Amino acid sequence: MSDHDQTGQEAQSRISAAEDLSALEALRVEYLGKQGSISGLLKTLGKMTPEERQEKAPAIQALRQSVTDAITARKAELEAAELEARLATETLDLTLPAPQAPQGSVHPVSQVMDELAEIFADLGFAVATGPEIEDDWYNFTALNMPESHPARAMHDTFYFPDTAPKGGKMLLRTHTSPVQVRTMLAEGAPLRIIAPGRVYRSDSDATHTPMFHQIEGLVIDKGIHLGHLKWTLETFLKAFFETEDIVLRLRPSYFPFTEPSVEVDVGFAIENGKRILGGSGDEAGHGWMELLGSGMVNRRVIEMSGLDPDEWQGFAFGVGVDRLAMLKYGMDDLRAFFDGDTRWLNHYGFSPFDQPTLSAGVGARS
Numbered sequence: 001m002s003d004h005d006q007t008g009q010e011a012q013s014r015i016s017a018a019e020d021l022s023a024l025e026a027l028r029v030e031y032l033g034k035q036g037s038i039s040g041l042l043k044t045l046g047k048m049t050p051e052e053r054q055e056k057a058p059a060i061q062a063l064r065q066s067v068t069d070a071i072t073a074r075k076a077e078l079e080a081a082e083l084e085a086r087l088a089t090e091t092l093d094l095t096l097p098a099p100q101a102p103q104g105s106v107h108p109v110s111q112v113m114d115e116l117a118e119i120f121a122d123l124g125f126a127v128a129t130g131p132e133i134e135d136d137w138y139n140f141t142a143l144n145m146p147e148s149h150p151a152r153a154m155h156d157t158f159y160f161p162d163t164a165p166k167g168g169k170m171l172l173r174t175h176t177s178p179v180q181v182r183t184m185l186a187e188g189a190p191l192r193i194i195a196p197g198r199v200y201r202s203d204s205d206a207t208h209t210p211m212f213h214q215i216e217g218l219v220i221d222k223g224i225h226l227g228h229l230k231w232t233l234e235t236f237l238k239a240f241f242e243t244e245d246i247v248l249r250l251r252p253s254y255f256p257f258t259e260p261s262v263e264v265d266v267g268f269a270i271e272n273g274k275r276i277l278g279g280s281g282d283e284a285g286h287g288w289m290e291l292l293g294s295g296m297v298n299r300r301v302i303e304m305s306g307l308d309p310d311e312w313q314g315f316a317f318g319v320g321v322d323r324l325a326m327l328k329y330g331m332d333d334l335r336a337f338f339d340g341d342t343r344w345l346n347h348y349g350f351s352p353f354d355q356p357t358l359s360a361g362v363g364a365r366s
């Protein structure tokens with residue numbers, strides 16, 4: 001047997017014994033790499049005479065070919081075995097249940113805001129928004145509260161150090177009323193909007209949190225009067241509380257941005273220590289609960305919002321959304337709204353499938 005035959009046989013048996021791809025690669029380098037032994041043999045051909053080369057070259061080239069083929073074949077075997085092994089560990093158990101989906105719930109405040117948007121959309125109101133970081137001018141001045149106005153002091157405002165574009169300071173809006181001014185300036189009249197959103201006041205106890213939610217309503221048109229306001233509020237509250245038995249009491253009040261101003265109370269009865277809406281608050285065992293502020297938009301506000309108050313009139317109202325949620329769904333501590341306690345959220349939260357619609361009822365079942 002020639003030397004080449006022996007090298008060839010030895011290489012074949014080492015290649016077929018290679019246990020994995022890296023062992024095989026080491027053999028390839030050993031035989032066929034730049035410094036490999038078969039590559040070395042090939043190099044010797046260059047130094048031979050043509051006759052010698054003619055005689056020796058076929059055997060060396062045959063050796064290189066057989067080792068190359070053996071490596072290719074073994075590589076295919078090893079790769080197939082590796083794939084088999086991987087497939088065997090990656091079985092899919094079709095009887096497994098689906099993984100638990102992350103479960104969240106819709107916060108009662110969001111749910112109530114959706115309910116309100118649905119009710120007012122039916123009455124032709126669009127949803128408007130404004131910034132929470134507000135300019136003093138929109139939050140106060142344009143709402144008929146000039147700098148020295150005493151009502152400003154009642155708002156416990158959070159101020160920023162920055163000077164606002166219109167003078168004064170930047171602040172966290174203390175109510176949603178500035179959206180009235182912004183919308184009139186941007187869209188003119190006639191208008192029918194609600195503006196739900198966050199508002200901020202430096203105040204904190206069982207019934208006050210530094211951030212809470214309001215919804216503002218504004219109607220601007222020709223010949224609008226208090227009767228329109230009363231009908232709208234009655235219609236909205238009956239739809240929201242899903243009862244025809246809603247009795248309102250309109251009480252004269254004062255807000256700088258409305259004239260006349262009206263505070264609206266709703267009659268309730270006490271049953272088993274709980275307040276149940278319905279009936280006149282003057283009946284025995286009943287009472288009145290203050291629900292919202294409203295009134296005819298002050299001429300000065302209409303003027304500062306770029307409209308002619310002799311041509312356009314309107315009414316506005318502002319309601320606490322958190323308060324509406326507490327009344328409708330029976331929570332009694334406002335602070336729990338913002339604790340993020342998952343037990344509370346699971347109990348009072350709503351399913352995302354519980355979309356409020358007028359046809360199915362805006363009262364979602366949690």
Ligand code: DAH
Nearest residue numbers: 175177293294295316317318
């Ligand atoms: N902005 C008032 C507040 O936060 C609520 C309010 C009262 C809004 C009367 C109105 C309104 O639009 O007409 O206390």
